[in-house]
Amino acid sequence: MAGVIGYRRIDQYLMLYLIGLGLSDETDITVKGLEIVKRASRVYLEAYTSILLVDKDVLEKYYGRSIILADREMVESDSDSILANAQTEDIAFCVVGDPFGATTHTDLVLRARELSIPVATVPNASILTGIGGTGLQLYNFGQTVSMVFFLDNWRPASFYDRIKENRSIGLHTLVLLDIKVKEQSLENMARGIKVYEPPRYMSVGTCAAQMLEVEEDKGEGVYGPESLAIGCARVGGRTEKFVAGTLKELVDADEELGPPLHSLVLLGKRTHELEHEFVREFALNKENWDRIWEKDYKGNL
Amino acid sequence: MAGVIGYRRIDQYLMLYLIGLGLSDETDITVKGLEIVKRASRVYLEAYTSILLVDKDVLEKYYGRSIILADREMVESDSDSILANAQTEDIAFCVVGDPFGATTHTDLVLRARELSIPVATVPNASILTGIGGTGLQLYNFGQTVSMVFFLDNWRPASFYDRIKENRSIGLHTLVLLDIKVKEQSLENMARGIKVYEPPRYMSVGTCAAQMLEVEEDKGEGVYGPESLAIGCARVGGRTEKFVAGTLKELVDADEELGPPLHSLVLLGKRTHELEHEFVREFALNKENWDRIWEKDYKGNL
Incomplete structure (x- = not known):
């Protein structure tokens, strides 16, 4: 023990x-x-x-x-x-x-x-170390954040300030995605009916879209549609899959990634050349990836 | 796999x-x-x-x-x-x-x-998650740093800037400590003699002393003798031991901690009250700990 x-x-x-x-x-x-x-x-x-x-x-x-x-x-x-x-x-x-x-x-x-x-x-x-499979060095990660399913009137965005802090010192951020298991609808809850909704697992696409939505609201430029990230599916499993791209590209990468569980890594500006080499293999669009890497990331160590 | x-x-x-x-x-x-x-x-x-x-x-x-x-x-x-x-x-x-x-x-x-x-x-x-045994939340850690044995003419201090970054956003820092296994003395290396020195494992005491030495050199006030930290021994093992105290107290805590491997956690200023409650149980001097907690840490969330 x-x-x-x-x-x-x-x-x-x-x-x-x-x-x-x-x-x-x-x-x-x-x-x-x-x-x-x-x-x-x-x-x-x-x-x-x-x-x-x-x-x-x-x-x-x-x-x-x-x-x-x-x-x-x-x-x-x-x-x-x-x-x-x-x-x-x-x-x-x-x-x-x-x-x-x-x-x-x-x-x-x-x-x-x-x-x-x-x-x-x-x-x-743990996912906190399994994420090393992306090729990113674990010691270059800042604090981990969580992303929950947004509702019309409930869009908790505390993750944004945490990511801002991590990015201010160049670090990667692991974003853990919401899962909803055995949840009641508001209606059933109000009526005291113990009938449960089917399980829902947040996808990388939803996460990337919510992230961009919050950036648009806040407008502090913490990240944007061209920020580089990695969509991760079934980390540690036989069918583990990584897909690298811009946040904008990842909004539409769910099919590529396949079934849950998903998580997402937002790259820090201090990404090392060797980390980049590994991650690049997973890029949806290598040309786009290389262009943004050269422009915004390379040489920031 | x-x-x-x-x-x-x-x-x-x-x-x-x-x-x-x-x-x-x-x-x-x-x-x-x-x-x-x-x-x-x-x-x-x-x-x-x-x-x-x-x-x-x-x-x-x-x-x-x-x-x-x-x-x-x-x-x-x-x-x-x-x-x-x-x-x-x-x-x-x-x-x-x-x-x-x-x-x-x-x-x-x-x-x-x-x-x-x-x-x-x-x-x-991994030690990166095993450190959760301290009671600190893993998502409140910044980047991990390493501490090597200082020599007279070689005192690499890049850890200092990394800790500075973590502390600037209130996060904990895990410090991994040097181990020297099958190393040759400079003399034997020069002579090409493959005789190896006995293994050495850095202790929390040495780490804390080196950290304070570097702070004294740099003088940026990233941390100091009264900064709160946790000495960790044999994390994940049956004889796992945590000792909490100021960096100054930890310089002399090796006997308390016992045999290797050791590592150290420097607390971030944003330590949560619940984390504090857990860690306080390990304090060498609870009175001192409480005094500094009240003065420098409490309510910084």
Whole structure:
């Protein structure tokens, strides 16, 4: 076991395990994680901040365990059911990627602490490092931002200032894209009807369009239609795909990228020549890419 | 298999695998990685940019394979021996942490490309995410920097400007610390004698002292003796330890932290109250910590 939540040392006898599953399929779990999943009393799968590229039944067959899907409601409003008997049994709470990648499990951990239930983590690969597959150096990334689906009257744009900060010092920005799983329509919610909408995963095209929309509103020139970026699909998976282009080009690249999950990287002005060489291989339009690279990026180190 | 190096898709038939081993011991490898290690013709362990907390013979016993240690000389000057027959056999090149975490394998990958040998990666946990165990949010980190052992006449300080940039926008900085494995003394190198010095791993104390030395030289006030930081030891391991304090306090915290590997996090001014609550548990001197937190950090969001 590795990792600490709060002040508890991991060499204590442990009860709640947050286990990273990695990015792609059932064989991305670590040997350590698999051993805990096999012996735990109950196995939960957090299924609302990210998804694996295989279905739950594939995991169940491979792990030899039945899995309880933990939706947002369960984790946020009914965490005591997850923690039940964790004083005397091992509970495995599985998270896609690395347990530290998402920030939504704080409530569960804090509640465990209140109940004096020790917590340990089993780390794994994360989108934050998997993005290295683009050829960009991980140490050249600034802060990570999130993009949510805009509504008519709700277009949160705090990402814009974060990107502005990253770009002011030349760094790349990883943009993580919204997923909507088991969400109710406003109408059903108002009526108290627990019928859920089909899952929605934001695409690179939607993200690029929303980014350009916000730039147009704000007009600070943080980025624009000709800014270079990489659309990323199924990072860490067998069908991983990267498509490089301008934000404008990426608005229409969803077909090229294929099914979810998507994420996007906006290149920093300090992109190194070697990084460029790697990324260029993914360019939708190499001529356009080279023209903008020469004009706006090259030699800014 | 997951990940792409350059333009090669991972669903091709693959020959050179870069396999992440995770951060701690022999059971941190993923099931996918272990399968490849078991079937590969040759298994290399890159042993000069990071180390696991267990010895090579523990890995060999667990993997059921003998392992060839790949030192810097082999990877940089004799990569063709690693790649030999990789057109017709699977070669496993194991890397501590995540294959994208280190940047030193580019030569090997580029050489593989020249020889038309496909390359794939098997991701794993990295120090870049394991550092989440401190309680700091990963999306609040700026660019990562490295600290090398200073010599009398060689004190590379490029980290200083990078930290300055991160701090100008309030972000945390992860500082990765030098390791010296299989290095020759200048004298032996001059004489062509291949006798190697004992391994050296930089401690948090040395890092903090060098940081303060450079601040004193440069005098730009990027940070100072009262800046808050976290000393990190054996991140991701069973004996993982975090010690929080001022840079001045951390100069003398090596005994508290124990054996290598160490790394250091310099807190950004925009540290969130919740992050602070977590980190405070690790403080060497809570009174001092609280005083500086109130004075210099609190409410800067």
